[in-house]
Amino acid sequence: xxKQHYLLLILSALFLPITACGQGARLTTNVTVLNEDGxxxxxANVHIGYPxxxxxxxxxxxxxxxxxxxxxxxxxGTASWKASVSVRQDGFYETLLSPEIHExxxxxxxxxxxxxxxxxxxxxxxxxxxxxxxxxQLRSPExxxxxxxxxxxxxxxxxxxxxxxxxxxxxxxxxxxxxxxxNIMEWHFPNDHDGIIRIEPAKGSSRFVxxxxxxxxxxxxxxxxxxxxxxxxxxxxxxxxxxxxxxPGHWIxxxxxxxxxxxxxxxxxxxxxxxxxxxNGSFEQPGHPGFAIRDGVIYINPEENERAMxxxxxxxxxxxxxxxxxLLLP
Numbered sequence: 001x002x003k004q005h006y007l008l009l010i011l012s013a014l015f016l017p018i019t020a021c022g023q024g025a026r027l028t029t030n031v032t033v034l035n036e037d038g039x040x041x042x043x044a045n046v047h048i049g050y051p052x053x054x055x056x057x058x059x060x061x062x063x064x065x066x067x068x069x070x071x072x073x074x075x076x077g078t079a080s081w082k083a084s085v086s087v088r089q090d091g092f093y094e095t096l097l098s099p100e101i102h103e104x105x106x107x108x109x110x111x112x113x114x115x116x117x118x119x120x121x122x123x124x125x126x127x128x129x130x131x132x133x134x135x136x137q138l139r140s141p142e143x144x145x146x147x148x149x150x151x152x153x154x155x156x157x158x159x160x161x162x163x164x165x166x167x168x169x170x171x172x173x174x175x176x177x178x179x180x181x182x183n184i185m186e187w188h189f190p191n192d193h194d195g196i197i198r199i200e201p202a203k204g205s206s207r208f209v210x211x212x213x214x215x216x217x218x219x220x221x222x223x224x225x226x227x228x229x230x231x232x233x234x235x236x237x238x239x240x241x242x243x244x245x246x247x248p249g250h251w252i253x254x255x256x257x258x259x260x261x262x263x264x265x266x267x268x269x270x271x272x273x274x275x276x277x278x279x280n281g282s283f284e285q286p287g288h289p290g291f292a293i294r295d296g297v298i299y300i301n302p303e304e305n306e307r308a309m310x311x312x313x314x315x316x317x318x319x320x321x322x323x324x325x326x327l328l329l330p
Contacts, residue, residue, distance in 0.1 A: 025112040027079035027101060032119045033071040033087055040071025041122060044089040048073075053080035085118055092122035093208040093330060123206045125330075128312035132300040133328060134321040136273065139290035140172040146188060147171070151255060151271060151300045154321060166190060167255040167269075172279065172289050183227045183279040184242075185291050193257040193265055195219025198243070199250050208330045210309040214252050214270040225291075227279035248276045248295070252309070267305050273298035274329075297323045 033044045049062035061077035085097040099118045102110050134154055140147065141160040149156055149170050150163025157163040171186040189195050197218045201209035225243045243249065250272070257268040275296015280289050299311050311330050316322070 025079060025114065026076060027083065027112060028074060028076040028115045029083055029085065029099065030115070030117050031067070031073045031085055031087070032117075033067050033073070033089075034119065034121050035092075036121060036123060038121075040067070040069070041089055041092075042067055042069045042071060044071070044073075044087055044092075044122070046073040047084075047086045048075040049084045050077050050079040051082050051084070079112060083116065085120070087120050087122060089122055091125055093125060093206045095120050095122055095204065095206045097205040121204055121206075123202065123204075123208050125208075126212055126310060127308045128310040128330060129301060129303065129306055129308045130315040130317050131271070131311050132302065132318040133297055133311060133316045133323060134300075134318045135293070135323045135327075136298045137290070137292040137321070140170070143289045144173050145171060146186075151253075151269075151298075152302060154318070165256075168194075168253075170291075172291060174280070174289065180229045185225045185227075185277070185279045187223045189221050189255060191255070191257045192221070193219070193259055193263075193268070194253075194255045195221045196223045196251050196253045199252055201250055208310065209250065210252075210272060212309060214254065214272075214307040214309055219254050225277050225279060227277065243277075246276065248274070250274045256304070269301060269304060270307055270309075271298065271300040272309055295327065297327050297329070 027050065029048050031046055031048065033041045033046070035041055044067045045064070046067060047062065047064045050060055052058060052060035058078060058080045063075040063077070065073055067073045079101055083099055083101045085099065087095045097118060097120060099116045101113050101116055103113050105111050132152065132154070136154070138156075141156065146169040147156055147160060148163065148166025149168050150165050151167045152165075153163045155161035155163040157166045169188045169190065171188070172183070174181060174183045187196060197215060197220065199211065199215075202211075223243065227246065251274070253271045253273075254268050255271075258266045260266055273293055273296060275293040277291060278294050279291045301308070302317065313328055313330055316328070
C-alpha cells in the first residue's frame, strides 16, 4: 500500500498544472497605443512575446499584428517569467516595454497575473539632426590641474592634444586612503552662459528619452562627479554640485555661448551625453588618470543655435571612437 501511495503522490506531482508549481500560466496582455496628445494610433506594429523557460520546458509564445482604430492589440498565451512588448510605427520612435507580470497573493507569495494592461505612448520623430556621436574615454595627461578639452575634435587642447578650442576645462583628482579611494572630476565652462544640466528622461520606454529641444535656462557653469571605492564610502549627498558617478544619468551641455550687450544669447552650441561615469584619479592605478562614460555616448552638434536633441542615427559626423550600434540611441 505504501508503494502505491508514494507512486500516486509522484504521479500527481508530475501532472500538476504548471501554475501550481509557480512556473507558468495563461496570461493576456492588452496593449493600447497612443500619441503624445493621447489619441489612439491605428495600424501600429505590435509584437508581444513570452520567452521560453528552459527549466520548466515552457516554450516561448508570441504574436505580431497591428492596433485597431482604438489603438488596441491583445495576446493570450502561456507566460512563465517575463513578457516583452515592442511597438513600431512610421513617424515615431520605437518603444520597448517589459510589463510587470507578477503579483503577490494573500500570503505574500509571488504568482503570475492573469491579465496585464499596458498603455504605450509613442514619441513622434520631429527633427533629427546630424551630430558627432562618440564614446568618451580619455586619459588625463596631468592631475590636479584644469585642462582644456575640445568637444568637436574630442581631444585635449595644446600642449596635450590636437584640440583647438577649450570648450570646457576638466580637472581629475584622486585621493587614496586606508578606507578606499575617492576620485573627483570637475568640469568648468569658460563662458558665463555655458554649462551643463542634468535632465530626467521622459517617462515610458521610448528609445528617445530626451526633450525635443535643449533647455533655455538652468545650466550650471561648474559640475563635479565623485567616484568612490568601495561604493559605500561616505558621499556628500546634500551637495548639489557633486554628482554621484555610480548613478547613470542624462546631461545636456551648452558651450561656445556668445551674448549681446544685454546678455541675450546670440549663438551657442549644444550636446548631450548619457551613461555612468568612471573616474580614475591616480597614475598609480591601472589605466592611468582619466575618465570614461560607461554604457553611454556623447553627442555634439556642430550647428550653431541648433537646440534639437534628436540624433539622426544614420548620419554620424564622427569618424573616430565610434560607439557600438546597441549604444547609439536617437
